[in-house]
Amino acid sequence: MRTAMTFEKAKVTNAEATRRLHSVPLPLLRAVAAQLQEELQQERLGLLADQHEWSKVTKRVADATKELAAAQKCAAARERQTEKALESLARTEQLLAAAAHKRTELETAIVAIQREISRITAPCSSPAASARSVQFHRDGGARAVNPHCSSRERHRDLSSDSAPIPVDDRANRAAAAAQQANYAQQCAAAQYRKEQQVLQLERENRVMQHCVEVLRRGDASSARLYHTLVAGSKETQPNALEA
Numbered sequence: 001m002r003t004a005m006t007f008e009k010a011k012v013t014n015a016e017a018t019r020r021l022h023s024v025p026l027p028l029l030r031a032v033a034a035q036l037q038e039e040l041q042q043e044r045l046g047l048l049a050d051q052h053e054w055s056k057v058t059k060r061v062a063d064a065t066k067e068l069a070a071a072q073k074c075a076a077a078r079e080r081q082t083e084k085a086l087e088s089l090a091r092t093e094q095l096l097a098a099a100a101h102k103r104t105e106l107e108t109a110i111v112a113i114q115r116e117i118s119r120i121t122a123p124c125s126s127p128a129a130s131a132r133s134v135q136f137h138r139d140g141g142a143r144a145v146n147p148h149c150s151s152r153e154r155h156r157d158l159s160s161d162s163a164p165i166p167v168d169d170r171a172n173r174a175a176a177a178a179q180q181a182n183y184a185q186q187c188a189a190a191q192y193r194k195e196q197q198v199l200q201l202e203r204e205n206r207v208m209q210h211c212v213e214v215l216r217r218g219d220a221s222s223a224r225l226y227h228t229l230v231a232g233s234k235e236t237q238p239n240a241l242e243a
Contacts, residue, residue, distance in 0.1 A: 088226060092215055095229055099212045106205040110198055117194045120187050 021029065214225050 088223075091230060092226060095226070096212060096215060099208050099215075103205060103208050103212075106201050106208070110201050110205070113194050113198050113201070117191055117198070120191050120194065 211225060211229070214222050216222070
């Protein structure tokens with residue numbers, strides 16, 4: 001019932017409006033229609049301009065969003081690079097400190113070995129060596145002889161004695177000569193081993209110094225050396241733990 005009444009009311013209203021329009025002169029209706037059409041065209045143009053401006057704004061927002069995402073990505077990448085650089089710097093400082101400590105140890109070892117070589121190559125004057133080189137006189141007395149004396153001096157000492165040399169004296173002299181030769185051979189072998197150790201330590205010292213110089217340059221070669229040393233330290237750590 002209410003719907004029918006509403007429909008009737010709308011029908012009456014439309015009929016009233018139609019009657020009023022018919023009562024308006026036609027030129028006036030045309031002028032009003034033209035004005036309304038012009039206003040509608042202006043509204044349409046304004047709507048198109050607003051849509052175009054909205055498209056521009058939307059594009060700008062999208063571009064700004066992309067730029068923001070790219071900036072955030074670059075900032076994150078720079079932050080990661082900074083963290084890696086700090087880690088590399090700390091690792092490099094540790095490597096430099098270890099290299100300096102190793103260099104000090106190598107220099108100390110070289111000095112110690114050089115002292116040992118000097119001690120080995122020095123003339124032997126110990127009581128045991130002097131006791132091994134003893135000559136006997138005709139009357140049974142004994143006197144110490146320098147093991148480094150020449151054969152001519154020994155011949156002169158022997159020729160000064162008119163009595164024949166006892167058998168025990170010859171045996172003692174032969175044993176002393178053999179012991180002296182053996183001792184000299186051992187000294188030569190020990191000196192050779194020490195010299196080889198010095199050469200090895202000097203080579204390690206030069207390699208360590210070269211690594212320190214390369215790490216301090218801070219170029220591509222230092223980066224490659226850094227990664228090589230880090231990889232080598234990571235490989236040696238499990239072996240050290242197993243040992």
